[in-house]
Amino acid sequence: MIQDFTRIIPKQNYEKWPGKLSLMVKLFNQTEYQIVKKKIRIAAIVELDPNNLQNFLEKVNKDRLIFTPLKKVAISTGFSANHISPEPNQPFLWKGCITRTYKDGQKFKEAYLKNDHRVIGRMLGYPECCIDYFIKNFPIDSCPIWVDLEGKVKGFPENNGMLRYFGPKIVAHLSCSPTCEATKEIGKTWFKLMQEIDNNLADELYKLLASPITWNSYHGVVQIETPYFVGLNSALFVLKKPRIIDWQAQKNQNAKELIIQSTKQKKVKTTKKQLSSKKIVKRIK
Numbered sequence: 001m002i003q004d005f006t007r008i009i010p011k012q013n014y015e016k017w018p019g020k021l022s023l024m025v026k027l028f029n030q031t032e033y034q035i036v037k038k039k040i041r042i043a044a045i046v047e048l049d050p051n052n053l054q055n056f057l058e059k060v061n062k063d064r065l066i067f068t069p070l071k072k073v074a075i076s077t078g079f080s081a082n083h084i085s086p087e088p089n090q091p092f093l094w095k096g097c098i099t100r101t102y103k104d105g106q107k108f109k110e111a112y113l114k115n116d117h118r119v120i121g122r123m124l125g126y127p128e129c130c131i132d133y134f135i136k137n138f139p140i141d142s143c144p145i146w147v148d149l150e151g152k153v154k155g156f157p158e159n160n161g162m163l164r165y166f167g168p169k170i171v172a173h174l175s176c177s178p179t180c181e182a183t184k185e186i187g188k189t190w191f192k193l194m195q196e197i198d199n200n201l202a203d204e205l206y207k208l209l210a211s212p213i214t215w216n217s218y219h220g221v222v223q224i225e226t227p228y229f230v231g232l233n234s235a236l237f238v239l240k241k242p243r244i245i246d247w248q249a250q251k252n253q254n255a256k257e258l259i260i261q262s263t264k265q266k267k268v269k270t271t272k273k274q275l276s277s278k279k280i281v282k283r284i285k
């Protein structure tokens with residue numbers, strides 16, 4: 001499911017893209033499942049429609065995996081981090097994790113309930129540099145896309161998380177920088193698996209992440225223009241002045257050259273909607 005705090009407007013002649021994006025969400029979820037099954041990482045977070053629970057659990061059993069329920073989350077129009085418990089009779093999803101052992105499932109649950117992003121990140125196979133980045137920036141900006149960059153930004157398609165709420169992404173985590181080598185490496189493994197599942201769709205996804213994209217965050221709205229569609233998503237981070245990333249992906253350049261070619265953000269002129277830590281905890285639960 002594409003997140004419901006997003007809007008997608010396809011450009012003329014690209015009307016099939018909203019449907020394609022839904023398939024890309026599915027492809028990513030299938031890849032993440034396989035990553036755990038193939039012992040590449042310890043755990044994966046899943047969100048399940050209660051109506052699909054039976055099919056999913058039968059598949060999990062067959063694959064000798066463990067599903068550990070974490071909590072029920074209301075289906076609402078809020079931001080993704082704003083995961084609130086459902087009222088009685090309100091539609092909800094089951095948020096849980098899959099692991100290969102019961103012990104890992106319990107360990108993940110404990111870390112999740114404590115909001116221990118370090119342990120969660122490690123169990124999800126995220127690089128340490130990206131976990132540090134997330135812990136530092138998430139309390140300020142719940143969609144922290146390379147907070148110190150604006151203007152011309154060059155990097156690896158694998159690291160491009162700008163379209164994550166619309167489906168297309170190669171890695172599950174937010175990369176600490178467009179040139180994070182650890183992310184690129186993880187991305188290579190994930191992309192190979194994606195190609196095994198659906199070669200054509202995986203290639204289209206890669207092509208999209210490698211295409212010129214303009215990402216513009218302003219007043220709590222993020223507008224992203226791609227060659228095929230314009231996407232909107234809400235953000236909790238309120239900027240007084242727009243922060244615009246002009247994405248120019250590079251596949252075969254080394255990280256050092258790319259860093260020099262990217263523009264550093266000069267001065268952070270923001271009115272961070274100062275969230276108390278209590279509110280943040282509430283939002284990410």
Ligand SMILES: [Zn+2]
Nearest residue numbers: 129130176180
């Ligand atoms: Zn990193």
